[in-house]
Amino acid sequence: MDPYTISVLSNVALFSFLAISAWLLMLVGCVSFGQQAYFAIGAYVGGLTTAVFQMPFALAVIFAVLGGALSAILVALSTLRLSGLHFSIASLAFAEFIRSGLNVIQYQRSVDGYLTGPDGANGFRDIRWIFDVGLSQGQYFVIILAFLLSVIVLIIGLSFGRDMMIIRCVGENARLASAQGINPLQVRLIMAGASGAIAALGGVLYAHMTTYIEPAQFSVMIGVHALAYGLIGGLGTVLGPVLGVLIDIGALETLRFLSSYRMVVFGGLVVLILIWRPRGLLDETFVARVKTCLRR
């Protein structure tokens, strides 16, 4: 594959992490505008681990995932009791707090005679792990893909037991779920932690691909995009958010001939999809139909 295709596909894969993370929360009825916060946390924690403290990449991934999950759980502990729109705005406030906080934070250390580390709004340069170990763009894409596939397989695995049913039940009707002996708050807390971890995993992979991160990359726009991907692709399966990312980035790449009007065309397309299928292309009904077909 040529470098261009690889870079497009890498972007699709990286945004899929963010989209899946927002989708997981949507399943339990929480609409988060702020998953980019955990993406940013993952990116910065991962970058600090390899570039500043010169530790191995595996540790960077572990620290990033732990950091994402822990911060997501801490935030969720205080916001999960809020209802609908309040939860969304609280998540937005947290994400903007993180973004503007990163604009102010400076922590630089001298590594091999160069200053490395987050430098406020100027960003965080030289996260050069892939160059240090000599990975090509294609090889790194395989790593991203391996992580993404394990996340997807893990989530699909949930639907073989009762877990997915419990999750969807909480999202559909929390009161009914608690009547069934499910603790909705507990389920939501676990999902918040999981979605924070997944977003952070995407973040650490993103930081090491681009080698440069800055707070402005983690704006509200990214978060709302992540939310939109799940709803365009469909809420019925974990492949929905991935399909959403594919449609968005794929359409943007193929509509290049429309040059400056492609967002107008794409936006119109999304609006029509949502009128036709308000829960996305791969919605629950569609997934259920495919499953019955497969059983025959």
Place this chain on the structure above:
Amino acid sequence: MVDFVQNILDGISVGSAYSLLALGFTLIFGAMGRLNIAYGPSIMIGVFAGASLSQDVTGSLILVFGATLFGTLVATLYVERLSFAAVKTDAVLASMVSTFAIWMQFDEIIAHLFPLRTYAFHGWDVATVIEIGPFVIRHSILLNLVIVFAVVVGLRFFLYKSYFGLALRAVTDNRQSAIVSGVNVARIVLIAFILAGTIGAIAGFVIAMGDGQVTLKFGLWATLKGLIAMIIGGLGSLRGAVVGGLVLGIIEAQAQWYLGASLREVIVYALLFLSLVILPNGLLGAKQHVHRV
């Protein structure tokens, strides 16, 4: 102390515009129970329409305001038709994401029609100031306050003295019983959008005149500020929207003066987060928004 009071005055000036944006959000959220995140970008369409006239025909403010109003209303109705009227009634999320898609459209249309980064927006000469003792009062503060006051009084009169107002409040309180009582909900919602669009156009006009220019960031800015002001004041409360806007403006002005621009954002968002967690109903919102399952 002088600084502190001066900051409050400046905060009120900006905050009154936030109040108008929050009022528009509250009207739409009340009527539909859904979020229209394309509200800010719709106003941006209007403001740019106004700016395009403001470049050529200077002096005719009524014409500029007319263009702003027209642009905002066309954009608002486009959003209402595609993202609210056409989307199924139980699909709250679909509506919101749909307005986001339309936002992307608006951004690109404006970026295409107005390729420069900033455009001048001429208005009254609001730079002149009145000095009372140590305090500097810009004309824009007085103007903003008068306009906000007029809008709030007009809106209140409209909501509590007309059939439309009664019907809109019925739809807001309980959509089902409004339908049963013979209210034409689709028409009421349409009127609510027109009303919100008009308020948005007034807000956009005032803000653009105060800044003297408009940029492509206007849409995101207006949506964020309006949403935050609405939530601080209390979801669903018109009085809360006004108070929320003023409080947000004053806090921003104080933080900007004492801490600087970059720390201001950190403080404002931290406060917003904390206030949501501690006071989920906002300053003046109805109690019932916290559900403990």
